Amino acid sequence: MSKSVLLLPGDGIGPEIVAEAEKVLHKVNEQFDLGLVFDSAHVGGAAIDATGVPLPDDTLDKARKADAILLGAVGGPKWDGLEMAIRPEKGLLGLRSNLELFGNLRPAILYPQLASASSLKPEVVSGLDILIVRELTGGIYFGQPRGVRELEGGERQGYNTYVYSESEIRRIGRVAFEAAQQRNKKLCSVDKANVLEVTVLWREIMEELSKDYPDVELSHMYVDNAAMQLVRAPKQFDVIVTGNMFGDILSDEAAMLTGSIGMLPSASLNSDKQGMYEPCHGSAPDIAGQGIANPLATILSAAMMLRYSLQAEDAAQAIEAAVSKVLDQGLRTADIMSDDGRKVTTREMGEAVLAAL
Amino acid sequence: MSKSVLLLPGDGIGPEIVAEAEKVLHKVNEQFDLGLVFDSAHVGGAAIDATGVPLPDDTLDKARKADAILLGAVGGPKWDGLEMAIRPEKGLLGLRSNLELFGNLRPAILYPQLASASSLKPEVVSGLDILIVRELTGGIYFGQPRGVRELEGGERQGYNTYVYSESEIRRIGRVAFEAAQQRNKKLCSVDKANVLEVTVLWREIMEELSKDYPDVELSHMYVDNAAMQLVRAPKQFDVIVTGNMFGDILSDEAAMLTGSIGMLPSASLNSDKQGMYEPCHGSAPDIAGQGIANPLATILSAAMMLRYSLQAEDAAQAIEAAVSKVLDQGLRTADIMSDDGRKVTTREMGEAVLAAL
Numbered sequence: 251m252s253k254s255v256l257l258l259p260g261d262g263i264g265p266e267i268v269a270e271a272e273k274v275l276h277k278v279n280e281q282f283d284l285g286l287v288f289d290s291a292h293v294g295g296a297a298i299d300a301t302g303v304p305l306p307d308d309t310l311d312k313a314r315k316a317d318a319i320l321l322g323a324v325g326g327p328k329w330d331g332l333e334m335a336i337r338p339e340k341g342l343l344g345l346r347s348n349l350e351l352f353g354n355l356r357p358a359i360l361y362p363q364l365a366s367a368s369s370l371k372p373e374v375v376s377g378l379d380i381l382i383v384r385e386l387t388g389g390i391y392f393g394q395p396r397g398v399r400e401l402e403g404g405e406r407q408g409y410n411t412y413v414y415s416e417s418e419i420r421r422i423g424r425v426a427f428e429a430a431q432q433r434n435k436k437l438c439s440v441d442k443a444n445v446l447e448v449t450v451l452w453r454e455i456m457e458e459l460s461k462d463y464p465d466v467e468l469s470h471m472y473v474d475n476a477a478m479q480l481v482r483a484p485k486q487f488d489v490i491v492t493g494n495m496f497g498d499i500l501s502d503e504a505a506m507l508t509g510s511i512g513m514l515p516s517a518s519l520n521s522d523k524q525g526m527y528e529p530c531h532g533s534a535p536d537i538a539g540q541g542i543a544n545p546l547a548t549i550l551s552a553a554m555m556l557r558y559s560l561q562a563e564d565a566a567q568a569i570e571a572a573v574s575k576v577l578d579q580g581l582r583t584a585d586i587m588s589d590d591g592r593k594v595t596t597r598e599m600g601e602a603v604l605a606a607l
Numbered sequence: 608m609s610k611s612v613l614l615l616p617g618d619g620i621g622p623e624i625v626a627e628a629e630k631v632l633h634k635v636n637e638q639f640d641l642g643l644v645f646d647s648a649h650v651g652g653a654a655i656d657a658t659g660v661p662l663p664d665d666t667l668d669k670a671r672k673a674d675a676i677l678l679g680a681v682g683g684p685k686w687d688g689l690e691m692a693i694r695p696e697k698g699l700l701g702l703r704s705n706l707e708l709f710g711n712l713r714p715a716i717l718y719p720q721l722a723s724a725s726s727l728k729p730e731v732v733s734g735l736d737i738l739i740v741r742e743l744t745g746g747i748y749f750g751q752p753r754g755v756r757e758l759e760g761g762e763r764q765g766y767n768t769y770v771y772s773e774s775e776i777r778r779i780g781r782v783a784f785e786a787a788q789q790r791n792k793k794l795c796s797v798d799k800a801n802v803l804e805v806t807v808l809w810r811e812i813m814e815e816l817s818k819d820y821p822d823v824e825l826s827h828m829y830v831d832n833a834a835m836q837l838v839r840a841p842k843q844f845d846v847i848v849t850g851n852m853f854g855d856i857l858s859d860e861a862a863m864l865t866g867s868i869g870m871l872p873s874a875s876l877n878s879d880k881q882g883m884y885e886p887c888h889g890s891a892p893d894i895a896g897q898g899i900a901n902p903l904a905t906i907l908s909a910a911m912m913l914r915y916s917l918q919a920e921d922a923a924q925a926i927e928a929a930v931s932k933v934l935d936q937g938l939r940t941a942d943i944m945s946d947d948g949r950k951v952t953t954r955e956m957g958e959a960v961l962a963a964l
């Protein structure tokens with residue numbers, strides 16, 4: 251029984267890093283006889299250039315039918331002048347919402363080989379291993395009404411709506427509690443319940459859910475404090491669960507604690523465990539086309555894809571071991587370069603992972 | 608001509624730290640013949656306990672009439688069960704909005720004497736001096752409609768509204784551009800203009816304003832990237848301007864980069880330069896009543912008050928010099944304690960500043 255993987259290279263460094271991950275996927279496909287079939291499509295700025303819209307029907311169709319999706323990145327200054335509705339980001343947001351990929355898993359892990367890349371003191375981050383569970387299809391990202399209106403007197407006013415229903419909170423809560431059960435059984439729910447009513451409901455539902463997970467220790471933290479605690483003592487966290495906007499901010503902050511955001515994968519899952527996988531870093535337009543981007547976050551995203559959506563744990567572990575091996579060999583792309591590293595290009599890094607498999 | 612200062616000790620460690628700042632203010636009042644007269648009132652949990660509401664009319668009246676306000680902190684677990692409308696935080700938010708204190712200045716400065724307190728590597732933070740300008744009376748904190756409603760089918764939905772008008776953006780923008788003119792002439796406006804319409808308007812107005820400040824270099828950054836860049840390379844920033852919610856998160860993150868949030872003051876100003884001054888840290892209920900809290904952020908807030916609202920620059924500088932001196936002497940409260948420091952109580956720290964004046 252074959253399984254289908256859709257590749258969406260996207261913009262900026264996207265095509266370069268997805269190309270390396272694709273080679274790795276082909277290799278494990280053979281090695282482990284996975285029966286994967288591949289297809290690809292345009293999304294984001296690349297789709298705008300090709301078709302005029304950031305998420306063409308053809309891409310959405312293919313995405314719906316795929317068992318899993320591997321995405322590079324979207325966006326870049328070239329399309330920054332476009333109006334909101336047809337910006338590259340709408341391609342990504344459209345995929346998330348149309349496929350109901352509400353469960354976004356963003357690990358922030360410090361690779362021991364790269365400990366010195368962090369801007370934090372080694373004792374503060376060594377061994378860091380946090381999982382941020384971010385709600386991805388609701389909240390202020392998708393809330394209605396939204397827009398810019400004219401007030402009496404003629405001045406304009408911009409507005410967006412931050413909204414969550416009980417069921418939306420409950421389903422992301424369950425993802426987070428289950429993830430915590432697999433890990434160190436500590437879940438911190440982040441909100442702003444001292445100011446925002448929507449997050450009072452969030453906190454209430456998390457409390458209610460915690461009765462179903464007595465083995466998980468639930469705590470609550472205001473988002474401003476969470477932003478501080480991540481800097482002060484990040485190892486106090488195991489799993490963090492939060493809404494779309496706070497999750498966007500905190501997951502990037504947490505990723506940067508490791509100093510190597512070029513290493514961090516992510517998964518976005520729906521209730522059928524269909525998933526879209528992408529590196530945490532963005533399209534990095536400043537280095538696009540130079541062949542120097544780090545492909546490892548995308549390769550590790552492919553490993554997550556094998557694990558969560560393609561039931562190929564062995565292949566996932568093989569890729570992760572290969573990545574660890576190339577790091578041990580001292581190979582480093584520019585973003586994770588250190589004094590004793592050997593600098594390699596995007597392609598050289600990809601080839602090294604292939605060779606290590 | 609006398610000037611009036613209203614002291615609002617508030618909750619938790621508030622009374623302890625405001626008491627020390629009060630002594631310092633009395634001293635400079637004499638030394639510099641400032642003609643300050645003092646009054647005090649309840650706010651937050653203390654006001655709830657005394658009167659049933661977090662912002663009694665009497666307190667608001669006194670606040671309106673005062674030339675400047677010095678606040679300790681509000682909130683604590685004791686009042687966490689109360690409904691939103693009568694929580695301690697509403698006392699603080701009510702003061703901000705009734706007095707139209709829209710311009711919140713939050714410096715994040717690393718004191719050279721405390722460099723080792725940071726969780727970041729010394730080379731990343733040494734010499735750090737950022738000013739965050741946060742809009743304080745608008746955005747999602749005050750947006751209407753807000754609440755929890757019942758959907759068809761019976762499940763509840765929480766909602767808040769993120770809203771800014773052109774004039775609200777313009778007035779905080781001017782504060783930020785002017786602050787940048789006094790400093791290194793670099794202003795970074797933080798938004799989420801790739802997703803939120805309200806921040807598209809924000810960015811547009813900032814661009815428009817920049818024509819009036821040709822000497823200031825304006826840049827824009829998405830909030831997720833800003834949360835990362837603050838960790839990666841905070842010294843790239845001079846002044847940051849952003850809305851209420853993003854400002855809440857980023858100013859706390861920035862403050863924590865210094866490792867000594869117990870040192871950081873803040874000012875909240877309206878168009879008449881009337882202001883409320885408070886430490887960046889909160890009410891710290893876990894150490895309240897023990898006499899070990901750090902009073903320096905409150906004492907430095909008093910200095911900011913003298914500078915911005917009471918036209919007493921000399922007195923402000925004298926206080927800042929005294930604080931620097933006690934740090935040079937090695938005096939440290941528990942929160943900033945280091946191997947070679949001499950541990951002191953809240954009162955001892957206050958007395959030391961008095962002696963240094």
Ligand SMILES: CC(C)[C@H](C(=O)O)[C@@H](O)C(=O)O
Nearest residue numbers: 325339342343498801802831
């Ligand atoms: C590109 C952008 C719309 C997106 C987001 O804000 O969700 C990105 O920052 C992310 O976190 O995946």
Ligand SMILES: CC(C)[C@H](C(=O)O)[C@@H](O)C(=O)O
Nearest residue numbers: 444445474682696699700855
């Ligand atoms: C206490 C709370 C309402 C307040 C805020 O969110 O503004 C605080 O966190 C602050 O930053 O002053």
